[in-house]
Amino acid sequence: MVIDSVDETGARASMPDRPEWLGDTERGLIHTGVITTLVDTVSGLAAVAGAGRFEAIATLDLRMDFLRPARPGKPLHAHAVCYRLTPSITFVRASAWQDDEDEPVAVSQSTFMRSSSPSPALVQR
Amino acid sequence: MTDLAAARRAARERGDFLPLRELVPYAAFLDVQITLDNGVPRVRMPFRKSLIGNPALPAIHGGAVAGFMENAALLHLLLLLDERRVPKSIDFSIDYLRSANAVDTWAACEVARQGRRVAQVQIKCWQDEPDRNGAHPGRTRAIALGRAHFLLGDAQEK
Numbered sequence: 539m540v541i542d543s544v545d546e547t548g549a550r551a552s553m554p555d556r557p558e559w560l561g562d563t564e565r566g567l568i569h570t571g572v573i574t575t576l577v578d579t580v581s582g583l584a585a586v587a588g589a590g591r592f593e594a595i596a597t598l599d600l601r602m603d604f605l606r607p608a609r610p611g612k613p614l615h616a617h618a619v620c621y622r623l624t625p626s627i628t629f630v631r632a633s634a635w636q637d638d639e640d641e642p643v644a645v646s647q648s649t650f651m652r653s654s655s656p657s658p659a660l661v662q663r
Numbered sequence: 664m665t666d667l668a669a670a671r672r673a674a675r676e677r678g679d680f681l682p683l684r685e686l687v688p689y690a691a692f693l694d695v696q697i698t699l700d701n702g703v704p705r706v707r708m709p710f711r712k713s714l715i716g717n718p719a720l721p722a723i724h725g726g727a728v729a730g731f732m733e734n735a736a737l738l739h740l741l742l743l744l745d746e747r748r749v750p751k752s753i754d755f756s757i758d759y760l761r762s763a764n765a766v767d768t769w770a771a772c773e774v775a776r777q778g779r780r781v782a783q784v785q786i787k788c789w790q791d792e793p794d795r796n797g798a799h800p801g802r803t804r805a806i807a808l809g810r811a812h813f814l815l816g817d818a819q820e821k
Contacts, residue, residue, distance in 0.1 A: 564748065569688070569690075569733070571733040574726060575727060599756065600757050602755045
């Protein structure tokens, strides 16, 4: 997995194509679990970045809608945006695509619990 | 006989789950294992270092837990239903209850609804609770709950 960018506007990451990512060898489809793993990661990054400070977070839940099949032979990309931040909870939206960001293979919503104080080890940097 | 039918037969008649898993390369990648507990499928993801997402705790990556649970649901359906093709995921939702320790992770699934076109699967995920000496005497801690819808049968062709 490659993290392409992380800032207060969101996070982007990609997953190179690998034969191990298949979920259906007969039809040649990428396993949706691979997309979930990528989206979980990029959503967590967006949640941390959206807080505007380094803090530990815990994922509460994550929902994936698999809109169309993902095909092998090309990478997967994902983009996550933190769209609402409260003192306790961060709300994140994400999508994953292959060729065209406007034709996502999956969309997702997730929520994260924020820590009550900044992480000292990280704040020192 | 198709690969899927042959693999299902090996699993049901001989308890050999490897052919079924080979049909799902991502399940093989995660080294997902199927066992039967009084005839009920239990799915296991053996711990390995590459699953770690947070080295400070250490904890298994939440995305790996989610991917494992999707595989558990899919393999459960492949084993129980007589589908001619691998069911397609429609959606998947996970509630994380606790961080996953650096030990084996287990899942058990239940088909809550099986229609002609869609199946709904509930997934429970847990780990053994270590005692003070680090042994795992059989108490468990739930780490995540999941649910998923899959497209079945002829509806997949459309």
